[in-house]
Amino acid sequence: MIQTLYIARHGFRSSWTNGDRSDRNDSLSELGLKQAQDLATYLASLAEDKKPTAIFSSPFHRCLQTSQFTSIALDVPIYVDHWISEWYSDLTASKAIKQPEPPSADILRVDFPEIDADAWSSLWYPPSTGENVSQITERMSTFLSRFIPKVESTLSPAKHERILLVTHAAPVIALVRNLLHGTESRVKPGCCSISEFERNLNSESEESGWVPIRIGDCAHVSGDIREWGFEDYY
Template sequence: MIETLYITRHGFRSSWTTGDRSNRDDPLSDLGLTQAQDLATYLGSLEDNKRPTAIFSSPYHRCLQTSRAISIALEIPIYVDHWISEWYSDLTANKRVKQPEPPSADVLHGEFPEIDADAWSSLWYPPSHGENVAQITERMGTFLAKFIPAVETTFAPEKHERVLLVTHAAPVIALVRNLLHENEAESKTYCKPGCCSVTEFERNPDPEASLTWLPKRIGDSTHVSGDVREWGFEDYY
């Protein structure tokens, strides 16, 4: 059974350094690679019974590069799930900006051999036509409802009690809102995730409680060097 959920955002994007936003699947910048290593070092410093034992990553390069540093440091596998891919906003869709369609885990394994393409396949693929805030929030809610039991069924129950999700800012916020049972109108939790920040939830030991997951920290970036570029939906709309 999953007992701890770690959630992080990828490191600093190369496009933020160059100013060229034409490649929406751009890799990490040099700073981003350093931040990924910062995160890997931090997670590796945790006690054995606190470290994540598996990484579930968005298929975008910046997330996989972040995941790779952690995978190597902790000697744990990467599983790719397109369900936690980047948010393609409704406003961007109206501008007819093409959203990239990252390939499957089998293809990505050629570049990232740390990916285990045989043990896990994406549960779902996000829409290419764009989503508003309510829709990305719904996407992450459906993901959580299906992902957690799927992991517990696919792997031995005791194998992955602590998992790490490596994704993007918008999905991080939407995941937090779902875990706290908050929506856009009622959200009271400050969540503007920075690059390689750590959000941590633990399963509530009280099965009768209203919240299944208890927040231990949200958007902690004290272990990350350089500009973490915090982001929230209010910075976009």
């Protein structure tokens, strides 16, 4: 049974440094690579019973680069799931700016050999026509409702008790809001921030099954963390 969920945002993007916004599947900048190492170093410093045992990553390059550092540091696999891909907003869609569609895990494994493309395949692919805030919130709600039982039934439940999700700012916010059951809170994740939730094993109600331990923690991250929230977009 999954007992702990860690949710991390990717590191600093190269497009934020060079100003080239045309590549929507860009890599990490030099600072972003350092931040990804910061995240890996921090997670490796945790007690053995606190370290993530598997990583589920967005297929976007910056998330896979971020995941790779932790995968190597902890010697754990990366599973790719397109369901936690970047948010393609309704406003962006109205401008006819197309969101990239990253390839399958099997193809991505060529550049990221830490990916286990055989044990896991994406549950769902997000729409390329854009989503508003309510829609991405619903996307993450449905993801959680299907992802958790799928992990527990497909992978070794005794081994994978602590899961790390590596994704983008908007999915992080939507995931946190769902785990808080819609409670309004200021969620502005920074680069390589960590949000941590523990399962309430004493609860019989699915509505109160996850307890927040920390949200958007960046204490381990160096440099510009570029916090972002939906209010910065609309």
